[in-house]
Amino acid sequence: ERLYADDIEAILRLKQERDAVILAHNYQTPEIFHCVSDIRGDSLALAREAQNLDAKVIVLAGVHFMAETAKLMNPEKTVLIPDSRAGCSLAESITAENVRALKAAYPGVPVVTYVNSSVAVKAETDICCTSGNAKRVVESLGVPRVIMIPDEFLAKNIQNETGIEMLTWPGHCEVHERFTPQEIRQYRRMHPGVTVLAHPECPPEVVAEADYSGSTAGMMDFVAQKQPKKVLLVTECSMSDNLAAQHPETQFVRPCNLCPHMKRITLSAIRRSLETMEEEVTIPEDMFARARRAVERMLAV
Numbered sequence: 001e002r003l004y005a006d007d008i009e010a011i012l013r014l015k016q017e018r019d020a021v022i023l024a025h026n027y028q029t030p031e032i033f034h035c036v037s038d039i040r041g042d043s044l045a046l047a048r049e050a051q052n053l054d055a056k057v058i059v060l061a062g063v064h065f066m067a068e069t070a071k072l073m074n075p076e077k078t079v080l081i082p083d084s085r086a087g088c089s090l091a092e093s094i095t096a097e098n099v100r101a102l103k104a105a106y107p108g109v110p111v112v113t114y115v116n117s118s119v120a121v122k123a124e125t126d127i128c129c130t131s132g133n134a135k136r137v138v139e140s141l142g143v144p145r146v147i148m149i150p151d152e153f154l155a156k157n158i159q160n161e162t163g164i165e166m167l168t169w170p171g172h173c174e175v176h177e178r179f180t181p182q183e184i185r186q187y188r189r190m191h192p193g194v195t196v197l198a199h200p201e202c203p204p205e206v207v208a209e210a211d212y213s214g215s216t217a218g219m220m221d222f223v224a225q226k227q228p229k230k231v232l233l234v235t236e237c238s239m240s241d242n243l244a245a246q247h248p249e250t251q252f253v254r255p256c257n258l259c260p261h262m263k264r265i266t267l268s269a270i271r272r273s274l275e276t277m278e279e280e281v282t283i284p285e286d287m288f289a290r291a292r293r294a295v296e297r298m299l300a301v
């Protein structure tokens with residue numbers, strides 16, 4: 001059996017040897033999140049931070065689209081994903097061809113694409129968004145109607161918040177679509193006074209049951225600022241694990257769902273990746289400029 005300590009020691013040494021930084025999404029397990037990562041955050045923070053890195057090598061402890069975004073912002077650096085099978089049900093749900101068909105059906109309507117998408121899909125769109133800035137991005141366009149893809153629930157949740165009409169796509173996050181309003185009500189009965197925070201990838205009926213809805217970083221900030229006694233994070237399991245380590249005074253109720261893609265990234269996969277310099281993320285030349293522009297426009301909002 002491998003010891004965490006062996007892998008952690010090796011990773012810390014390899015980071016120096018390779019001149020590498022590890023960017024970790026908030027859904028990474030605590031030993032990755034707290035012990036080896038250099039930069040932690042939600043999808044927006046990781047994209048933002050990727051703009052100003054000095055290191056030669058970036059290891060993305062997260063899913064494939066996040067590594068692609070890091071590469072878009074750093075074409076001259078080596079970007080590694082420790083397991084290239086770490087996909088995302090949202091990114092898988094739509095192709096560039098699908099987006100071209102939507103644009104043809106609704107000419108002139110701007111296309112806002114959730115970063116949980118492939119580079120090919122980003123290249124077809126006007127501007128990207130994350131769960132952390134979706135409202136701001138959509139409102140910045142100043143139009144009554146947008147095409148917001150591929151997350152149907154995020155689009156409907158933002159439509160409810162902004163009143164802007166969303167033409168969307170039936171993509172769902174396989175982790176957040178599983179939560180139900182009945183389940184939330186049951187937890188409220190079992191834990192009177194519990195504060196419920198839901199990710200906006202949840203169905204609108206679930207978000208309606210929550211006290212707050214926001215990105216993974218939004219939920220983390222909420223806990224840090226409001227310090228609720230008891231909290232229920234309607235999201236991926238590692239969020240509670242990572243936050244519990246920082247907030248021993250808060251009790252975390254854990255009706256979480258696991259993301260199998262995020263969980264493909266392990267300490268041993270990160271170590272192997274730094275040892276072998278695999279898998280390297282590449283972006284097809286013909287898509288690069290258009291996809292990068294959609295991300296840059298988002299970061300400028």
Ligand code: 13P
Pocket residue numbers: 026041042043044063088116130131132173201214215216217
């Ligand atoms: P954020 O961290 O941007 O809220 O995204 C959640 C998610 O599911 C990413 O895969």
Ligand code: SF4
Pocket residue numbers: 063087088089090116173174175176201236259260261262
């Ligand atoms: Fe994709 Fe959902 Fe996993 Fe995030 S949690 S990577 S949206 S499947």
